[in-house]
Amino acid sequence: MTADAIHRVSARAPDARPVLHPISRRIMHWLNALAILLMIGSGWRIYDYYPALPLDFGFPYAYTLGGDLSLSEALNNEDGLANALAWHFGAMWLLVLNLAAYVVIGFLSGHFRRDFLPLRFSAFRDDLLAALRFRLVHRLGEYNAVQKLLYWGVLFAIIITILSGLSIWKPVQLQALTSMFGGYEFARIVHFFGMAAIVGFIIVHVSLALLVPSTLVAMILGRGPHRAHQAGEKRP
Amino acid sequence: MTRPVLERKPLVAGIERRLFLRQTLSLGALVMLSGCDISDQDQVQSVLHWLSRWNDRAQAFLFNRRRLAPTYSESEAVRDFRYNAYFPIAAVPRLAAADYRLELSGLIEDKRPWTLERLYALPQQSQITRHVCVEGWSMIGKWRGAPLGSFLQRVGADLSAKYVGYYCADGYYGSIDMPTALHPQTVMAFGFANETIPAKYGFPFKLRIPTKLGFKNPKWVTTLYVTNRPTGGFWEDRGYNWFSGL
Missing domain, CATH: 3.90.420.10 (Oxidoreductase, molybdopterin-binding domain)
Known part of the structure; x- marks a missing residue:
């Protein structure tokens, strides 16, 4: 039984609120969140072993994924990189398969066309100016032009990060792809900035979801909270 | 034959860093809300090991013996x-x-x-x-x-x-x-x-x-x-x- 069906059975009257996110999209959203978190956590530790950028910068070990360092040395005689790599090359399957399902379903179901298009520059400019003046009204279930561009942008960033990652992983078998990213060394830099773009998106995305919690409720339960609690409406 | 792997790092600096790490929340701890990193759980290790074997097969499949x-x-x-x-x-x-x-x-x-x-x-x-x-x-x-x-x-x-x-x-x-x-x-x-x-x-x-x-x-x-x-x-x-x- 789907969550929607449960809701229908338990509700006294038929629920008039539209389903904003079908169950498939909600599952894919949270699987993607998990995969991205695992990839970034393990990727940060991998980065630390040989930074791609010529900067004196590393991620604090406490924020990386790959096990306790002393345990790793005691048990495996290994200084903590193997686990991070195992996470990275394990979670990549979840990330890629889930994303592929999302893109295919997004196209076929009309989700992309309906919710992320059209995207016009004038609408983006107006919405961005309104957002900067804190005057952009959030309408649940309808994306403004700034949101639309951010969603296309993060989709692009994830795809670029995956492709540059593949060209680091397989610079011989996928050498045409590696050359497209400017060779092995440059692909590492692209991979890093792809990650940085995704992290930037996550910061904005999570902050806004916490500012407008009804969006978070909708991504968990499928529908927004009770009508009376929605912004812009008066309680009866 | 002894393998001097553990001698690669200055020991004291290593211990200080590890104590700090143990007392700090790791990403794993955030996920599991537990005191230790999820990577170190036996079941997690088994899954990672299984995935690594899977990756052996995937890479053997990708390997082209004529590609230089x-x-x-x-x-x-x-x-x-x-x-x-x-x-x-x-x-x-x-x-x-x-x-x-x-x-x-x-x-x-x-x-x-x-x-x-x-x-x-x-x-x-x-x-x-x-x-x-x-x-x-x-x-x-x-x-x-x-x-x-x-x-x-x-x-x-x-x-x-x-x-x-x-x-x-x-x-x-x-x-x-x-x-x-x-x-x-x-x-x-x-x-x-x-x-x-x-x-x-x-x-x-x-x-x-x-x-x-x-x-x-x-x-x-x-x-x-x-x-x-x-x-x-x-x-x-x-x-x-x-x-x-x-």
Whole structure:
């Protein structure tokens, strides 16, 4: 039984609120969140072993994924990189398969066309100016032009990060792809900035979801909270 | 033979950092809301291990025995190549050329050991390829050596077997898949940068495999064997992926 069906059975009257996110999209959203978190956590530790950028910068070990360092040395005689790599090359399957399902379903179901298009520059400019003046009204279930561009942008960033990652992983078998990213060394830099773009998106995305919690409720339960609690409406 | 792996880091600095780490929330702790990193749970280790075996199969499937590693120009080759092993350069094995014998074992017809003189008389070829380390650094070098595939053929190795394994003078060990062993760029490298390969890079020879990560390019090789039984390896037994193809 789907969550929607449960809701229908338990509700006294038929629920008039539209389903904003079908169950498939909600599952894919949270699987993607998990995969991205695992990839970034393990990727940060991998980065630390040989930074791609010529900067004196590393991620604090406490924020990386790959096990306790002393345990790793005691048990495996290994200084903590193997686990991070195992996470990275394990979670990549979840990330890629889930994303592929999302893109295919997004196209076929009309989700992309309906919710992320059209995207016009004038609408983006107006919405961005309104957002900067804190005057952009959030309408649940309808994306403004700034949101639309951010969603296309993060989709692009994830795809670029995956492709540059593949060209680091397989610079011989996928050498045409590696050359497209400017060779092995440059692909590492692209991979890093792809990650940085995704992290930037996550910061904005999570902050806004916490500012407008009804969006978070909708991504968990499928529908927004009770009508009376929605912004812009008066309680009866 | 002792393996000085643990001596790689200053001990005191390491302990201080570890105490700090233990008292700090890790990403794993955030996920599990528990005091220890999820990576260290046995069940998680089993899943990661299973995924690594899956990745061995995926990489074997991706491997094309006719696809050559990109080659570079003479001017791009680095002469002062990075020394890399699990012990300091002072501990490098220094094998005497006169006493050296390459032992052969397993599914090989002619198991007579090879002297260096006979090995160096094998037909050789040069390659300028990129060495990619599992840690992320890479370097272009020029190696010269005898293709491993022709050598295995010459000694009557069972080329339908699954693995070619190696033991080294420093206690290092491991194995590669047969398709990679037969790849035209997989060579027993007797030369580096137009000279005989020096001790720090693996004298008397290093297996140079440009389709594998650096740690699957063993130095100071003393034994080669052919087998159908999966074997681990020095770093593979410490959690690194076995196939580790590029």
